[in-house]
Amino acid sequence: MTDRQIPAGDLMAEGVYPPTEEMLNEPVPEEVQKRQKENLRKAWKTPDGWRYWTAVNNSEVGAWYTMTAFVFMLIAGVMALLMRLQLWVPENDLISADMFNQLFTMHGSAMMFLFAVPMFEAISILILPAFLGARDMPFPRLSAYGYWAFLIGGIFVIGSILFSAAPKAGWFMYPPLATIELGIGSDIWLLGLSFIEIASIAAAVELIVGALKCRPPGMRVNVMPLYAWYVLVVGGMILFAFPPLIAGDFLFELERSFDWPFFDHTRGGDPMLWQHLFWIFGHPEVYIIFLPSIAIAAMIVPTVARRPILGYSWIVLSAVGTGFLSFGLWVHHMYTTGLPNISLGFFSAASEAVVIPTGIQLFAFVATLIAGRVKMTLPMLWIAGALAIFTAGGLTGVMVAVAPFDWQVHDTYFIVAHLHYTLFGGMVFPVIAGVYYFFPFFRKKMLSERLGRWAFWLIFTGFNVTFLPMHLTGLLGMPRRVYTYPGGLGIDWLNQISTVGAFVIAAGFAIFAWDIVRPKKDQPQIARNPWGGGTLEWSHEIPETKWGVRSIPHITTRYPLWDQPKLVERMDAGRYYLPDAEEGYRETIVTSVIDARPIQVQRVTGPAYITIMAAAFTGGAFIFPTFHLYTPAIICAAFAVVSIIYWLWTTTARPPEKDMKDVGLGLSLPTYAAGPQAVGWWAVWITMLGDATAFASLVFGVFFYWTSNTAFPPPGAEHASGLFVALATAAFALSWALTRGARSLNRAGRVGLARAALAAAPLLTLSGMGGFILSVLDLDPTSHVYPAMMWALMVWVVAHGIAGTIMQLYCLAGSLFGKLTPRYDADLWNVTLFWHFLGLTALVTGAMIGLVPRMM
Amino acid sequence: MDRDDHDREPQPQPHGDEREFSEERESLWRIAFAPTIWAFHFIISYAAVSVYCFKFGALFDMNTLRFALIAMTALMLAAIAWIGWRAFLRWDVRDTGEFTNPEGSAEDRHQFLGHAGFLLAIVSFIGVVYDTLPLILLGSCR
Numbered sequence: 001m002t003d004r005q006i007p008a009g010d011l012m013a014e015g016v017y018p019p020t021e022e023m024l025n026e027p028v029p030e031e032v033q034k035r036q037k038e039n040l041r042k043a044w045k046t047p048d049g050w051r052y053w054t055a056v057n058n059s060e061v062g063a064w065y066t067m068t069a070f071v072f073m074l075i076a077g078v079m080a081l082l083m084r085l086q087l088w089v090p091e092n093d094l095i096s097a098d099m100f101n102q103l104f105t106m107h108g109s110a111m112m113f114l115f116a117v118p119m120f121e122a123i124s125i126l127i128l129p130a131f132l133g134a135r136d137m138p139f140p141r142l143s144a145y146g147y148w149a150f151l152i153g154g155i156f157v158i159g160s161i162l163f164s165a166a167p168k169a170g171w172f173m174y175p176p177l178a179t180i181e182l183g184i185g186s187d188i189w190l191l192g193l194s195f196i197e198i199a200s201i202a203a204a205v206e207l208i209v210g211a212l213k214c215r216p217p218g219m220r221v222n223v224m225p226l227y228a229w230y231v232l233v234v235g236g237m238i239l240f241a242f243p244p245l246i247a248g249d250f251l252f253e254l255e256r257s258f259d260w261p262f263f264d265h266t267r268g269g270d271p272m273l274w275q276h277l278f279w280i281f282g283h284p285e286v287y288i289i290f291l292p293s294i295a296i297a298a299m300i301v302p303t304v305a306r307r308p309i310l311g312y313s314w315i316v317l318s319a320v321g322t323g324f325l326s327f328g329l330w331v332h333h334m335y336t337t338g339l340p341n342i343s344l345g346f347f348s349a350a351s352e353a354v355v356i357p358t359g360i361q362l363f364a365f366v367a368t369l370i371a372g373r374v375k376m377t378l379p380m381l382w383i384a385g386a387l388a389i390f391t392a393g394g395l396t397g398v399m400v401a402v403a404p405f406d407w408q409v410h411d412t413y414f415i416v417a418h419l420h421y422t423l424f425g426g427m428v429f430p431v432i433a434g435v436y437y438f439f440p441f442f443r444k445k446m447l448s449e450r451l452g453r454w455a456f457w458l459i460f461t462g463f464n465v466t467f468l469p470m471h472l473t474g475l476l477g478m479p480r481r482v483y484t485y486p487g488g489l490g491i492d493w494l495n496q497i498s499t500v501g502a503f504v505i506a507a508g509f510a511i512f513a514w515d516i517v518r519p520k521k522d523q524p525q526i527a528r529n530p531w532g533g534g535t536l537e538w539s540h541e542i543p544e545t546k547w548g549v550r551s552i553p554h555i556t557t558r559y560p561l562w563d564q565p566k567l568v569e570r571m572d573a574g575r576y577y578l579p580d581a582e583e584g585y586r587e588t589i590v591t592s593v594i595d596a597r598p599i600q601v602q603r604v605t606g607p608a609y610i611t612i613m614a615a616a617f618t619g620g621a622f623i624f625p626t627f628h629l630y631t632p633a634i635i636c637a638a639f640a641v642v643s644i645i646y647w648l649w650t651t652t653a654r655p656p657e658k659d660m661k662d663v664g665l666g667l668s669l670p671t672y673a674a675g676p677q678a679v680g681w682w683a684v685w686i687t688m689l690g691d692a693t694a695f696a697s698l699v700f701g702v703f704f705y706w707t708s709n710t711a712f713p714p715p716g717a718e719h720a721s722g723l724f725v726a727l728a729t730a731a732f733a734l735s736w737a738l739t740r741g742a743r744s745l746n747r748a749g750r751v752g753l754a755r756a757a758l759a760a761a762p763l764l765t766l767s768g769m770g771g772f773i774l775s776v777l778d779l780d781p782t783s784h785v786y787p788a789m790m791w792a793l794m795v796w797v798v799a800h801g802i803a804g805t806i807m808q809l810y811c812l813a814g815s816l817f818g819k820l821t822p823r824y825d826a827d828l829w830n831v832t833l834f835w836h837f838l839g840l841t842a843l844v845t846g847a848m849i850g851l852v853p854r855m856m
Numbered sequence: 857m858d859r860d861d862h863d864r865e866p867q868p869q870p871h872g873d874e875r876e877f878s879e880e881r882e883s884l885w886r887i888a889f890a891p892t893i894w895a896f897h898f899i900i901s902y903a904a905v906s907v908y909c910f911k912f913g914a915l916f917d918m919n920t921l922r923f924a925l926i927a928m929t930a931l932m933l934a935a936i937a938w939i940g941w942r943a944f945l946r947w948d949v950r951d952t953g954e955f956t957n958p959e960g961s962a963e964d965r966h967q968f969l970g971h972a973g974f975l976l977a978i979v980s981f982i983g984v985v986y987d988t989l990p991l992i993l994l995g996s997c998r
Contacts, residue, residue, distance in 0.1 A: 221884065222968035223960045312956065313968060317975035324891035325983060328898045340909045340997040345990025346902050353983040556960030595879040595965065707910045 007747060008659055008823045009674025013598055016666040018218060019554055019576075023665050024566075028573045036580040037550075043581035044135075044547040047607045054607040056140040057546060062126025063442065065147050069118045070513075072154055076110035077509060079103045079161070084466075084502040087495045090487035100483035101168035102185070106161050108171030112285065113193050114154045116427055117238075120292040121146070121203035123434060124231055126442055128207060130537035131225045131299075133216035133555065133571075135548035135578075135588040138209050138679040141605045141647060142202055148615030149199040156623055157192035160185070170481060172278050175263035175271040179255055187256055187626040194249045195622040197242050204242075205686045208235035209679050214588060215596040216536070217577060219555040225535050226309065229316050230295030233323040234288050239686060240327065241284035243694030248277030250694075251701065251792060257625065260781045260788035262701075268785035270708050272337065273701055279330035280697075287326040290426035291319060294361060296434035297383050301365045303437075303533040304380040305372025308559055311364040318364075321357035325350055335406045344403045351401035358394065362387060377531060378452045382433030385460045390425025393418060396471070411481075414474025417467045424463055432459075432512065440530045441537050444544050445520040455512040462504025469494045469501075534559030539568045551576035551664070552589050555596075577663045589663065590679055600673045601661050605651045614643035645810065653680060653826040654819060674826035684830045688837040691800075695841055698796060702789055702848055706856050713786040713853045720775040720790055720849045728771025729846030732801070735764035736839030739808060743828045751815060751822065758812040762805045768842065769801040775849060790849050797845045804838045807831040877962035887943075887973040890936045890980035897932050897984050901925055901991065909997035922991050929988045933981060940977030946970025 016023070046055050055061070083103050086095040095103070125143050129136055137143055160166040167189035169178035178186045211228040251262040252274065261267035263274050302309045309315065328350030335344055365387070374380065396418040400406045409415060432455075439447050473494040478485060485491060529538040538561055541550065551574045557563035570576060577589055577598065590600040620636030656671040663669050675681055705712040713719070738761040746754035772794045779787035811828050814820030820827050908921050947970035949955055957964035957971065 218960055220960055220962075220965040222957055222965040308958065312958065313971040313975060316972045317979065320887065320972070321891060321976055321979040324888075324895060325979075327895065328983075328987070340905065342905055342990050342994040342997060343902060343909070345994055346898065346905075346987050349986035349989055350898065350983065353979075353986045356982060357979055558958050592879060594882050594884065595962065597879065707907050 006823075007674065007825065008655070008670065008672040009677060009826060009829070011659060011670035011672075013670070014660065014668045017598060018556075019665040019667075024554075024570060024575060026575075028575055028579070033574050033579075036574050039581040039584065040547040040550070040579075041545070043584050043586050043606075044545075046546055051607065054609050054612070056144040056605060056607055056611065058125050058129050058136050058140060058143060059442065059546065059548075061140070061143045061147050062122055065118065065122030065143075065150070066126060068147075068151055068154065069115050069122050070516075072110055072114035072158060073119075074509065074513065075158055076107050076115060077506065079107040079110070081502055081506055083107065084499040086483060087485070088499045089496075090485050090492055092484055095483065097483040098168065099164065101481070102161055102164065102166040104481050105167045105170055105185075105189075106158065109167065109189060109193065110154075110158055111423075112171060112289075113196055114150075114158060116289040116423070117200055117285070118150055118154075118196070118203075119427075119431060120234065120289065121200065121207070123296070123431070123438075124207050124292065125203065127438055127537060128210055128228070128231060129214070129548055130441065130540060131227055131535060132210070132214055132219070133536045133539070133549050133552050134210070134214040135552070136586065136604050137206050138214055138588070138590070138602060138604065139206050139683065140586075141608060141611045141651070142206050142683075144608075144611040145615050146199040146202040146206070148612050149202075149618060150196055152615060152619035153192050153195040153199070153622070156619070157188055157196075160188045160192075172282065173252070173274075174278075175252070175255075175274050176265075179252070179263055184626055187253070190249045190253045190256065191622045191626050194246060194253075195619065197246055197249075198618075200238060201242055201687070201690050204235040204238035204690075205683050207231050208239075208686050209682045211235070212593050213590050213679050213682060214602075215591050216552050216555045217589065217591055217596055217598045219591075219596045221594055222312075223555065223558045225558070226298040226312065226315055226319075227292075227295045230291050230298070230319050233319045234291050235686075237284050237288050237291075237323050237326070239690040240693050241281045241288060243690050244277045244697040245281035247694045247697035247701070248274055248281075250796075251277075251698075253625070254788070254792060254795075257628065258781070260791065261785050262788060262792075264785075267783065268705070268709055268712060268714065269788075270705060270785075272334075272708060273704050275334055275337065276330070276704065277697055277701075279333045280327070282333065283330040284326045286422070286426075287322055289423065291322060293386075293427045293430040293434075295319075296430045296437070297365060297386065298361075299533075299535065300379050300383055300433055300437050301368050302372075302559070303531050304375050304377055304383075305368045306375065306532065307368065307372040308534075308562075309364065310368040310371055311360075312558070315361050315364050318357035318361040322354060322361075325354040325357065329354060332401055332403075332406070335403045336410045341403070348401055348403050352398065355394065355398060362391070378447075378449055378456075379433045379437035379531070381453070381456050382429050382436065385456060386425050386429030386433065388425070389421055389429060389460075389463065393421025393423075393425050397422060409474055411479055412474035413470040413478050413480060416480055417470035417474060420463075420467045420470075424467075435516070437531065438537070439516075440526050441540055443520075444526060444542055445523050446526050446530065447515050451511050451515040455508045455515065458508030458511065459505050460508075462501045462506075462508055465501030465504060466498045467501070469497045473498070529561065534562035536560055539571055541572070547581075548588075550574055551579035553577075554665075575665075577665060577667070579664055583657070589669070590673070598663070598667060598669055599677060601663060601669045601671050602673075602679060603656070603671070608647070608651075610643055610647045614640055614647060617643055641806065645806070649810075649814075649819070653678075653824070653830075655821065655824040672824060672826070674824070675829040678826050678829070680826060681830055681833060684833045688834060692837055692841070695796060695844070698789075698793060699844065699848060702793075702852065705785055705789065709785075713856060714784055717784070717786055717853075718779055719853055720779065722850050724771045724775035725846050725850030728768045728775060729842055729850070731764045731768030731771060732797075732842030732846075733839060735761045735768060735804070735808075736835050736842075738764065739835045740832050742811070743825065743832045746815070746820070746822055746825055746828055749822045755812060755815050758808055758815065762808045762812075765801050765805045765808065769798045772797055772801075772845070772849070786853070790853070793845050793848055797842055800838050800841060804835060807834055877966040879962070882966065882969060884969075887969060887976055890939045890973070890977040891983075893932050893936050893939075894980040894983045894987075897929065898987055900928065901987060905997075913997060918996060922995070925991050926988065929984060929991075933984055936977050936981045936984065940974055940981065943970045943973030943977055947974055 086092050167185035211231045254260045255262050261269040263269045263271045331347035332351045473491050478491050528542050553571050553576045586604045587601050590602045617636045617640035621633050624633035660668045661671050738757040742754040742757040776790050776794050781788040781791040811831050814827050947967050957968040
């Protein structure tokens, strides 16, 4: 029935869509149901014994991820308790100044990088597929890889404090303090957290593709759960916020390891560049933490109000609007750095403007609660606490957004109070609400109502006792990050109150943690939809099944469990899509971005060791350089590449055994996709967008030095060799053209020519890389920031050139071994897309090294 | 459910209303246009003022730069207003009387994107006005 000439990626869905009511009414025979369940159970079985750790299913990875982030939070919380003990009395000598520096640095870094952001990814991996009626995320092994990377990096970073080797320059690592600091603390921070940032970007790619392409048929953008909207916005923010920090880390580590003076003003560098790059990341980060947590509130509020959310479009507006505006705030962390007042004005204005969308979503929640019939459940109690605390934090935020006020309280405990109010109200409370609310979904047990109320009141009271007095402590002039203070300044009693409060919070968390881990074997089976929610996750099956959803429903409303009668019954019977796993593979449906028309059946990957190996080797590549052990690092990097290639080669974009698959309800879908139809292509696109942002940050660096430095490039400076730059750029451009050409030739069936192009292209790439290296070889990167910046651009493009070469060879090998054919060419589409970005990167690099400095 | 029958896929060409609301004519990017203008306004204002203050402060008067940027603001506000108006028409609240569009139909999705785009245009407009205030109120780099 399929034309053999059509590339498999161009095949269309065939048959009936959407399903008619008669089709949905037709019962599924009992024996068919039984057989289907058996097949699904086999395909989605979680491995037993110690093989359990090879699982990649979102329900397993999400649970590990959540628990790991929670444990890191508890450890960071203990660090806070130690600091509060030290501050209990003036002139205390419980903890040395050095250890105190390590404690506050690690407390901030761990809470941000090891708890808040990973927690968003963890919770999303755990529940997003259920919101979308999907079997799993589109790239389960990528989630698993991200998790193992996070675990390894997290233990490395947080463990350093046990050896008193932890970073101690503050969570923002300002140079010159952090660059000249002896010891390996700063390197641990830079390399360990870069590694985790990469895991975060991997999760963002996964989540964006999940929200855009793995929604159930019919779930158009105007009916998708608000949580999915937030995931989209936050994923997009991660792509634009994390890369500047990665670029900053890259420069910073080059300075620490090789003495390239990016932040050393005696050689033309400027510590302010770090501050800009850090806070271009750091401020959106606050919203990256806040938005997904408030998204949990957006799921809980309608359930407790027992009515649809009021102002769905308004909440979408506020999520998207906050996402944008949050990028215009970063300098409000830098008000005291001496920038022109008029520049501060822009950031002050944007900081006040972001209050509008942020406020709108809170008002939408309050309006929903007013309009509904509220049942004060435990999750709602936490949400109510969140709203109260966050509003207080928001009000002090409006105050500190005003530059002259900030000058008074900058770096005092007032700021500590403000940020903890926003983060507890904006993140901790809503996340705990989410844990209580979703616990019956992901553990099929209930948490204790009584313990939950105890935990709430202890944490809520303790929080206010700790942080409310800090406003005053700060206004009275106590600076942050100072290990002790003299007595008699009127701040002794305030510090004592804060310390008492901190232990009350800790007691609350102890109860909460106990409630989560205590054995619940005796608990009777819970109700399937204990809170009476209307969204798809409450169609989950009890007792637990591992297949996600029994069949993937056709969704036409925002609250399908409330508004689509018989939905759950039909899902259970396997009446909807993909009720079976005949071939024994894990599969889910891929749909179109706007209207969620079904377009493809996506095979998703199953349990594997390779992801753990890939993460371990990647970890080695990042961890060994901390100790200046470069040879083992390079070996690890090579093994990481080999592991990833093995993983991709054996399981992704393999030609399927048949082109079309009957997914039920009279619909047949292609089993293979290439180009913009394929989830893999989207993942490459999104990843490269992040990569391009990091590169743009480096280019920004060049212009930044030009504006901040009276002599950049310094007069009479030696420039890169124009000839080599021109040749290198041309070689990259040609390699790019050959890659693109190979795609067309291969599609046209001219496989020989395509292979020739794919064989010639890597040679050109290598010569291009050589050209860029030779062009800057005569410059001394340690002498001045100008040659250092040229070297940094060269390193960037060469590193990408290596990846580009490997990809070209991967496609060549694919073509030679029958993985890549004229009909099945997804790999070549993805590699071409990568090369579009690499080609542009090389052109811009050529201009930045060869042309621009000569004109400055 | 019945509204959904409008754009049955993958069927032969739909016509009339269905075609007007077809997925191919829609783009998620469109709701981001107005905030993107805000972003450009923000970046251009900040970059221009920084470069002026650090590099060209001695060459020409700051007022020239301020007026140029305020003129740019006027153009960008006009563009946002136009985007907002187009989005308002797509929301189509005056004809349908529907303020919310919660149904799983092509028409509701179309109007919802109009509504979201309209609201984002308003926020972006306010954001641009806010970010222009420093240019109006402050006249020097210090």
